Amino acid sequence: MSWCQRKRVKSSLLIEEGDMMLTNDLMRVRTKGKNIEPILLKNTPKYKGYAEQLVDLFLYAEKMALSRAEIVEVIRDLTALEVDHKILKGLSKIMLDRCEFIIPSLPLEDPPSSFELRMRVFQAAAQEGSFSQAPIEQRKSRNEILEYVCSELNLEDRNSEEKTSDNKEEGALDVLIQPKELEAALYADLKELHLLSNYNGPKEGDRLLERYNISMCQALLLRSTSVVVEIPFLDIKWLRFLFRYIKFHQLIYDISTDNECAIDEEHFSEMMSSEEGLSEDCSTKGMALTIKLDGPQSLFKQSTRYGMQLALFFPALVALPCSWTLNAEVLWGKKRKFRKKMTLSAQNNLKSHYKALGVWRSRAEEVFEDRYNEYYVKEQKAAESGKEQKKSSSALSSKKTRKKLKPKLWKLNRGRVVLGKGQQVFFPDFCFTHNNDSIFMEIVGFWRGGELKKKIKSAPKNYFFVVSKRLAGEAGKKIGAKEMERVVDFAEVISLPKVVKKLEDLG
Known part of the structure; x- marks a missing residue:
């Protein structure tokens, strides 16, 4: 298939197999009574050597655009004399599942498919081949049939290029299809002849062993x-x-x-x-x-x-x-x-290959936490100093102060899981506590009015949302007055007075 490596493939079909699990014949488990557990690989020099050897193979295959059959043949040679052949086959299965293959095609402006090429070659052979009804002196050999089809393809490609000759550079050489290239392209649509174009799997031996252990557990699940x-x-x-x-x-x-x-x-x-x-x-x-x-x-x-x-x-x-x-x-x-x-x-000690997205804390969240903690410490000191003044004051003045109901002072904690209606799960960023009472606050990122209304209806009564005006979706910038009772909006910095007021309303 070297003909395709030297020339640019203009038309190809991408074949992507995605994330697949280990098949039953490649699973390695240990059973004891009613218990079962996967046999995981340890990062020993032996297994790491297996993994690095396969990684080098697939990186080389990607560079040289080897066919699937060539890759499988090398893997078969590696596992032929190995006692741990099931491990090697499992590792190679994971890597093959992370490969992208292409169907090679002829370097023409509008290359025909392998099926179309076979039809043209077989029709030419039926009309003028060795076993055709044509006179013996007019019959053509196998190579002559291939040359005849190549000349037709080259002529068709030259005619199509003349129509777009305005964009063609002067002195550019025409690429002529040779019989060997045509013969190789006849069955290029077979899975074994697909060429490796991109390898998306682990590129280190350690990562491959980690992915193998994950796949073994997934197969049992x-x-x-x-x-x-x-x-x-x-x-x-x-x-x-x-x-x-x-x-x-x-x-x-x-x-x-x-x-x-x-x-x-x-x-x-x-x-x-x-x-x-x-x-x-x-x-x-x-x-x-x-x-x-x-x-x-x-x-x-x-x-x-x-x-x-x-x-x-x-x-x-x-x-x-x-x-x-x-x-x-x-x-x-x-x-x-x-x-x-x-x-x-x-x-x-399993290692995940998923990236931990969305677990960082936003700047607005950090600033609000610092500001509220400062507010809490200040109000707490003021409350303690107020108690000392009450002790030294007269009984008459103490009665007057008792009539004035001061707002509750809520302590800020990190959020915890909250269950709403119908198994709806909420993840508040903060939880405000006062004695045995709790109020939850969730900072919403990008949002739409319809989705936010559904969340408000399913949320508990002691739950409110802080939403950004700048992250509002185009389809839902407006929220009803009833829903706004559970919402605090902000532009860049979360307003501390608004949150304190909302705590007073819900508390």
Whole structure:
């Protein structure tokens, strides 16, 4: 296929296989009683050597535009004499699934497809070939048939270029199709002859081993009937990141929270200082959030598609910086009659290839937190000084001061998961607390009026939204007066007086 490497392919069909899982014959698991667990690869020199060898192969294949058949042949030679041939095949399967192949075509202005080329060659052979009805002296050999079709293609291409000769540079040489090139293009639409154009997989041995372990777990999740995920105390940004993937993949879920593990500033500081991201108080009291997901084997229809969505969600769970736990019921065996229990956790040291998008804190959020904390400290000192003045004042003056009801002083904490109507999940950025009362505040990014109205209707009564005027969608800049009772708008800096006023109204 060297003819296609020297010339520019002007018309090609892109074939992208995307994210795929390991097949049943490539899975490596360990069963013990009713338990099952994937056999994960450790980053040892032996396995790292396998991975680096395959990475070098695919990078070379991308550079030289090798065909799929040539790549598979090299992989077959590598695995022929290896004891761990299943591991090598699994690693190569992951890499092949991240490759983009093209169908090569002839370097013509409007190149015909392989099917059209075969039709022209076969028709010419039927009319003037060795086994045609033409006189013996007029019959053509195989090479002559190919040369005849090449001359027709070159003539057609030259005529099409003459129509657009205004844009053609002077002295440009015409590219003539040779019989060998035509012969190679006859069956270029076969999958084995597709050429590697782009490799999007891991380009380091360590990353390939990490992707292999993730794929092994995903393959088992395809057989699950139910999945239960337990997440300890975690910053609200990461929870929002996780549920973004749950909703994007349209998974069926049911959640419950543990209110005993309160999320406040003290716990947040402990979490940030802990290596695992879990405070000691939360670990002793239990998990803060439990998510139950339906497995693909629990559905009657489209179980394969749903299973793929569940498997694609798994790397998002692995990306969480906390001690998460996943318990799944897996159907095992050729007929999937045996029910096994699989447990995965952060202790497996899995590494996700998903990027943690949207977990950063905005400048408006940081500025508001600093300003409100200053306001809280100032008001708290004023309240303490007021108590001392009350002790030294007369009984008459104390009665007058009691009649004046001062507004509640709300303490600012980091947000926690809030359940709304119909299993609607909310992720407030802040939680204001006073004694046993709580008010939640969520900073909304880009928004539309219709979507914001739905969120307001589903949100609890002690929940309000802070929205940016500059990030309003064109289709929904206006919000009704009733909805505005739960909204605080801002331009660049969140107004502290507006938030304090909203706390007084809701408190």
